[in-house]
Amino acid sequence: MPKNNAKDIDSPLIENFNKEGNRPSLWAVQGDQLSCAASFLVAKVSTELPITKIGEGMFETFQKISRILAAHMLRAMALECYLKGALLYNGEKLFDKGKLKGNYTSHNLINYFKRLGLSPSKDEAKVLKYLTQFIYCGRYPVAK
Secondary structure (H helix, E strand, O other): OOOOOHHHHHHHHHHHHHHHHOOHHHHHHHHHHHHHHHHHHHHHHHHOOOOOOOOOOHHHHHHHHHHHHHHHHHHHHHHHHHHHHHHHHOOOOOEEOOEEOHHHOOOOHHHHHHHOOOOOOHHHHHHHHHHHHHHHHHHOOOOO
């Protein structure tokens, strides 16, 4: 009986991984899920008492601010998913040989806009830079 070669076993898995990772609709769904989670956090904060309530403790205030910052991160991540989905729709491939290609490993939203042939205005570029920072700062306790 012939021995199974690990490459022969992994090959269909890698092909499927590439296929799914390069499907624009999955990136759109992921963006929608992240956006929905962000909306939930914002709704949670808006139904609570205002941050400026006299006598409110530091912990409660910190919780509210943390939720708002997390919502910014989730919305920025959603935008990244939408942009990557648009790139895939335009024919680019994000995954090859079971790995995310190098030019897609950053979270630089301005670069993704430019790859789509879009030229963000000065104000839009500021917002995109701000959102990019939320992706990094929201995921890690310190800058990467």
